């Protein structure tokens with residue numbers, strides 16, 4: 001059910017939402033929660049086997065423009081003020097939850113999508129639960145059996161999206177020139193690639209492969225945006241705020257000894273450390289007003305993923321003010337210099353001019369929100385947007401932070417490495 005605006009123009013969700021969460025035996029759940037999703041897909045937020053999968057739609061709304069976060073947050077807050085909740089488990093992710101995904105740019109037609117699923121299955125360590133939601137009545141019980149396994153997409157063909165690889169390389173060169181001329185310090189330039197699958201794409205195919213191959217990332221699916229992001233924009237849980245900032249990358253070679261040496265090079269690369277520092281600074285600057293204290297490690301660690309190594313910093317904070325939802329935090333933090341640049345406004349203007357595409361919901365916040373406003377929001381990286389009208393089409397995205405010392409050829413190679421998770425997820429080997 002998708003609802004339009006109320007008489008005062010605000011988006012609303014139906015009321016009262018009636019939610020019930022019951023404990024289930026973790027042994028009754030498949031090892032991969034994605035196996036529960038129906039063929040038409042659904043919502044997911046899974047890491048190392050824990051997390052949430054959800055299907056059905058009790059309510060949904062679309063938002064737009066610079067208020068896309070605030071309007072979704074307000075609608076959810078109002079719905080929760082009227083909700084009837086029976087929650088036997090009382091953990092983060094129990095009770096009613098909304099999944100949402102937002103465009104990178106304020107002026108993108110992609111706007112924001114918020115979905116309240118009918119059924120949510122969650123797992124957190126030894127705890128597992130089932131939540132069912134309906135409007136005005138208790139929802140019937142839901143199944144916990146795995147669905148039919150998905151079929152593969154068959155052969156996949158790729159072609160450049162907004163820019164050819166050569167044209168993108170030139171855009172990087174132009175960005176480097178702008179930085180060297182002192183017009184800005186850093187800009188993140190992204191490119192898109194269009195994929196066409198021989199068979200209609202079953203989103204569960206890619207979700208299953210992403211969750212298996214990238215267990216340390218957050219594998220997500222919301223409103224047709226799928227991916228496995230290594231970057232946590234913000235998690236807010238009982239007053240504790242966490243963020244994983246990434247920026248600065250080196251490709252993996254497949255040879256463990258060589259990769260270890262590369263990790264050492266990355267940790268001391270002044271170009272990558274500069275790129276990383278801008279991202280940490282932008283995140284902490286935006287987070288501090290909401291926190292009574294923050295902890296920002298002085299030096300980054302090297303995060304090892306199957307395709308790349310990243311410089312990473314885990315920032316934590318204690319929320320100072322009651323009532324700031326995780327979505328409001330995500331809105332305040334977006335866009336960090338990991339996906340836009342420094343200074344933010346100059347970087348956003350430059351990337352919009354150079355990329356020649358709409359990023360859609362790539363690089364925007366994606367995640368879930370609980371009844372109390374706590375939740376988890378990733379940055380929608382290592383992702384693809386499925387075409388709502390053509391089950392054979394999707395757009396893959398990857399971007400790279402550009403600073404004065406960036407080299408266009410290396411950035412193109414880095415963007416290829418960042419496309420690898422989605423490319424492999426579309427494969428059948």
Ligand SMILES: C=C(O[C@H]1C=CC=C(C(=O)O)[C@@H]1O)C(=O)O
Pocket residue numbers: 188190231246247248249310337338339381382397398399400401402418
């Ligand atoms: C923009 C992306 O990655 C960001 C996150 C980690 C490392 C990055 C980098 O080294 O450029 C990017 O800032 C992407 O994957 O599309």
